[in-house]
Amino acid sequence: MSLRSIYQAVEADLxxxxxxxxxxxxxxxxxxxxxxxxxxxxxGKRIRPALTLLAGKFYQYRxxxxxxxxxxxxLMHTATLIHDDAIDKSAVRRAKSTVYCVWGxxxxxxxxxxxxxxxxxxxxxxxxxxxVRLFTETLATISTGEVNQSFSAFNLEQTxxxxxxxxxxxxxxxxxLSTESGGLLGGAPPAQTRALRDYGYxxxxxxxxxxxxxxxxxxxxxxxxxxxxxxxxxxxxxxxMMILERYPEDNPIKRLFENHAHLSELEVQSYxxxxxxxxxxxxIARDCRKAASEYSRNACNCLKTLPPGAIRGALEELCSxxxxxxx
Amino acid sequence: MSLRSIYQAVEADLxxxxxxxxxxxxxxxxxxxxxxxxxxxxxGKRIRPALTLLAGKFYQYRxxxxxxxxxxxxLMHTATLIHDDAIDKSAVRRAKSTVYCVWGxxxxxxxxxxxxxxxxxxxxxxxxxxxVRLFTETLATISTGEVNQSFSAFNLEQTxxxxxxxxxxxxxxxxxLSTESGGLLGGAPPAQTRALRDYGYxxxxxxxxxxxxxxxxxxxxxxxxxxxxxxxxxxxxxxxMMILERYPEDNPIKRLFENHAHLSELEVQSYxxxxxxxxxxxxIARDCRKAASEYSRNACNCLKTLPPGAIRGALEELCSxxxxxxx
Numbered sequence: 218m219s220l221r222s223i224y225q226a227v228e229a230d231l232x233x234x235x236x237x238x239x240x241x242x243x244x245x246x247x248x249x250x251x252x253x254x255x256x257x258x259x260x261g262k263r264i265r266p267a268l269t270l271l272a273g274k275f276y277q278y279r280x281x282x283x284x285x286x287x288x289x290x291x292l293m294h295t296a297t298l299i300h301d302d303a304i305d306k307s308a309v310r311r312a313k314s315t316v317y318c319v320w321g322x323x324x325x326x327x328x329x330x331x332x333x334x335x336x337x338x339x340x341x342x343x344x345x346x347x348x349v350r351l352f353t354e355t356l357a358t359i360s361t362g363e364v365n366q367s368f369s370a371f372n373l374e375q376t377x378x379x380x381x382x383x384x385x386x387x388x389x390x391x392x393x394l395s396t397e398s399g400g401l402l403g404g405a406p407p408a409q410t411r412a413l414r415d416y417g418y419x420x421x422x423x424x425x426x427x428x429x430x431x432x433x434x435x436x437x438x439x440x441x442x443x444x445x446x447x448x449x450x451x452x453x454x455x456x457x458m459m460i461l462e463r464y465p466e467d468n469p470i471k472r473l474f475e476n477h478a479h480l481s482e483l484e485v486q487s488y489x490x491x492x493x494x495x496x497x498x499x500x501i502a503r504d505c506r507k508a509a510s511e512y513s514r515n516a517c518n519c520l521k522t523l524p525p526g527a528i529r530g531a532l533e534e535l536c537s538x539x540x541x542x543x544x
Numbered sequence: 545m546s547l548r549s550i551y552q553a554v555e556a557d558l559x560x561x562x563x564x565x566x567x568x569x570x571x572x573x574x575x576x577x578x579x580x581x582x583x584x585x586x587x588g589k590r591i592r593p594a595l596t597l598l599a600g601k602f603y604q605y606r607x608x609x610x611x612x613x614x615x616x617x618x619l620m621h622t623a624t625l626i627h628d629d630a631i632d633k634s635a636v637r638r639a640k641s642t643v644y645c646v647w648g649x650x651x652x653x654x655x656x657x658x659x660x661x662x663x664x665x666x667x668x669x670x671x672x673x674x675x676v677r678l679f680t681e682t683l684a685t686i687s688t689g690e691v692n693q694s695f696s697a698f699n700l701e702q703t704x705x706x707x708x709x710x711x712x713x714x715x716x717x718x719x720x721l722s723t724e725s726g727g728l729l730g731g732a733p734p735a736q737t738r739a740l741r742d743y744g745y746x747x748x749x750x751x752x753x754x755x756x757x758x759x760x761x762x763x764x765x766x767x768x769x770x771x772x773x774x775x776x777x778x779x780x781x782x783x784x785m786m787i788l789e790r791y792p793e794d795n796p797i798k799r800l801f802e803n804h805a806h807l808s809e810l811e812v813q814s815y816x817x818x819x820x821x822x823x824x825x826x827x828i829a830r831d832c833r834k835a836a837s838e839y840s841r842n843a844c845n846c847l848k849t850l851p852p853g854a855i856r857g858a859l860e861e862l863c864s865x866x867x868x869x870x871x
Binding site: 243244245246248249252297300303304322323324326327328329330331333334335337338341344346349350352353354356357358359360361363364365367368 | 570571572573575576579624627630631649650651653654655656657658660661662664665668671673676677679680681683684685686687688690691692694695
């Protein structure tokens, strides 16, 4: 099933979100406006705003709250990506030069800050203090996950529990915000808002594990960004943890992490290539996909208490889509 | 008059703001908590939170809104300084190593993001959507000012109007937020909230011009950060604009800006020293102080419509304090 058909029930309103995103401007800085337009035209999948609208559509579909919240979430997401790219010194994302690459680090930091501000403003446009509260708490959670990832870089002593905790913070929390805020602003009963949150959380974990697999198995053309970037940043993910567990002798990741400070670009590339080869000739990608499907199944189970029909069907489809996606 | 005596009427409650600041924690990241504690113990002057409390004290002194707002503003200020230091690669501020210097750039970016989130959370604690709105708009304005400053670096073709516009955004907007939000949360009549905002705005301009003078006339021991950093970053300020106007021939700033990409550290230092010498033997510092006093006088005039008494006296004293300060 395509994203387009999954989004069908809210497609017109996703256009409204897009309009809100394109309305983001500074008060009279042409420089800033150019960067804002560049970063928001980058054509992401808009999964998070779609989740907010779909979750709200179960209940009272009050667009005056749902549209700004959906836009706020996409803006926050964009701002965190811009900061991530500055931190990782990434040149390409979504097959486009990053803000970091085009304008440099200072501008990337400041543009991110500006978008956080505008995102907070949009969240305020919902006129729901509870929604603003969820918004600020989620940004705190994401930053915490990113800080932990940064401090854990090139550390081989990490458990799967730590991995799940990390991706829960940096990715699943925003998915959870997307669905929870949709329920909240739609006026869902508290138990259903909780179920929507749990759905988003599990979906987000499945999404990130899939992302981490694709960083090994995809290619730059398809993914729109370089392959192997997690290893190059020293970030252990589920596939790399499995490589470490199953190939304790002569392990390229161990070598890369232990000597990263002294390696040439070519040596790094060679270790990353070796790690990819292990993934290709082993069952690791399959086993990671199994782990992702488990979270995706959990997500689906969370939907059981929600009203049946087309919306629930779309959210169920999204669970499979997320696992099967190639970019 | 000392800051302490100016703050007298709200001193106990500034202790409450300090407690709120020290209560800022992550959800379980020891790394992040260490950085948060480090950055909030840095002992700034806390002028902005004092302004919020003093402004609120004219009216209904509802601490349940004023305390979190004052803390939110100080948190936002701290976060912007942390990002500024990462952008400028500054090693020292307030006589302490910067977060950038101790933990590096990635952590400085992420810590700033976390503090923005917690600042937004505190602003939400006021339970006033209008206060949250002012908060997010001010962060957008500050980022816009910083972006413009960054794009104008090493550009000799800047007018005084552009300078005032820049410092209005990056500095005066936060002073204006401090006083306006105090009035708003205290329930001031709209015209008085507006007067408080105008007071904060003019005070902020006077504050920043004074800052820009001190960057030439002070010394590192007193200022707690290196002297001449504006010129080294390529930022034109009022004193450097006056040097350019009055010494068009053989001008060290012109030479520095035109050749900055090819200069050694020593050559840069030499040009900065020459610029400082011009300030010392000319009337420029005096003329800049005159400009600052004009804004400070405007600020004082804004107070005329506010209730007379000790609070107004304190805000009037602050106008003189800001001009006379040495750090």
